[in-house]
Amino acid sequence: GAVVSQHPSWVICKSGTSVKIECRSLDFQATTMFWYRQFPKQSLMLMATSNEGSKATYEQGVEKDKFLINHASLTLSTLTVTSAHPEDSSFYICSARAELDWSGELFFGEGSRLTVL
Amino acid sequence: QQQVKQSPQSLIVQKGGISIINCAYENTAFDYFPWYQQFPGKGPALLIAIRPDVSEKKEGRFTISFNKSAKQFSLHIMDSQPGDSATYFCAASIETGANSKLTFGKGITLSVRP
Numbered sequence: 074g075a076v077v078s079q080h081p082s083w084v085i086c087k088s089g090t091s092v093k094i095e096c097r098s099l100d101f102q103a104t105t106m107f108w109y110r111q112f113p114k115q116s117l118m119l120m121a122t123s124n125e126g127s128k129a130t131y132e133q134g135v136e137k138d139k140f141l142i143n144h145a146s147l148t149l150s151t152l153t154v155t156s157a158h159p160e161d162s163s164f165y166i167c168s169a170r171a172e173l174d175w176s177g178e179l180f181f182g183e184g185s186r187l188t189v190l
Numbered sequence: 191q192q193q194v195k196q197s198p199q200s201l202i203v204q205k206g207g208i209s210i211i212n213c214a215y216e217n218t219a220f221d222y223f224p225w226y227q228q229f230p231g232k233g234p235a236l237l238i239a240i241r242p243d244v245s246e247k248k249e250g251r252f253t254i255s256f257n258k259s260a261k262q263f264s265l266h267i268m269d270s271q272p273g274d275s276a277t278y279f280c281a282a283s284i285e286t287g288a289n290s291k292l293t294f295g296k297g298i299t300l301s302v303r304p
Binding site: 077079105107114115116117119122124164166168178179180181182183184186 | 224226231232233234235236239279289291292294295296297299
C-alpha cells in the first residue's frame with residue numbers, strides 16, 4: 074500500500090517551545106491530509122483536515138493558533154505545536170488519501186510521540 | 191454522542207481460536223466501514239473494509255460481517271495468533287469525496303494467548 078511518513082517519530086521539548094511535525098506521502102500525491110492526536114489507550118481524535126494550498130479546517134475544540142497546520146505541497150503537511158505545555162504531550166498521527174482516490178482508504182503515518190517537559 | 195461503539199472493551203483469546211469484535215453505528219448515512227489494527231507506538235493500519243452493498247467480506251483470516259438493518263458490523267479473526275495481539279478500531283465514514291472523515295470507535299485490546 075501507499076506509504077505515509079512522519080518525522081520525527083518522537084520528540085522531547087521544554088515547556089514553552091514550539092515543535093514541528095512533518096507528514097509526507099512518499100509515493101502518492103495527497104490533496105487532503107488529516108491530523109489526529111491519541112492519548113494512551115484511547116481512540117484517535119481528529120484535530121484538523123489539511124488541504125493543500127488552503128487553510129486547514131479544525132475540529133471543534135481544537136485551537137488553531139496553538140496547532141498550526143501548513144499543507145504547502147501535495148506531498149507534505151506540517152503540524153506545529155506552538156508554546157507547548159505538558160498537557161500537549163501525546164501521540165500525533167497523520168493520514169492521507171491519494172488524490173482522486175475516493176475509494177475510502179486512508180493511509181496512516183507511524184505517528185510522532187511528543188513529550189513536553 | 192458516540193457515533194461508533196465497539197464491544198467488548200478488551201478480549202483475550204487462545205491461540206487458534208476465533209476473535210470476534212463488534213461495532214454499532216448511529217448514522218445511517220455512513221457507507222464505508224473499515225477496521226484498523228494498531229500496534230503500540232505505531233500508526234493504525236487498514237485491515238479490511240466493507241461497504242453496505244455486501245453483507246460479508248473475507249480477506250485471509252479476517253472477515254467482516256455487516257448487518258445494515260441492525261446498524262452493526264463485526265470483525266472475525268480466524269485461527270487467532272499471538273501476533274494478532276493489538277488494538278483494533280472500527281470506523282465509519284460518509285464517502286462524499288476526498289475530504290470525507292473517519293469516525294473511530296474507542297478501540298479494543300485483543301490479547302491472543304499462546
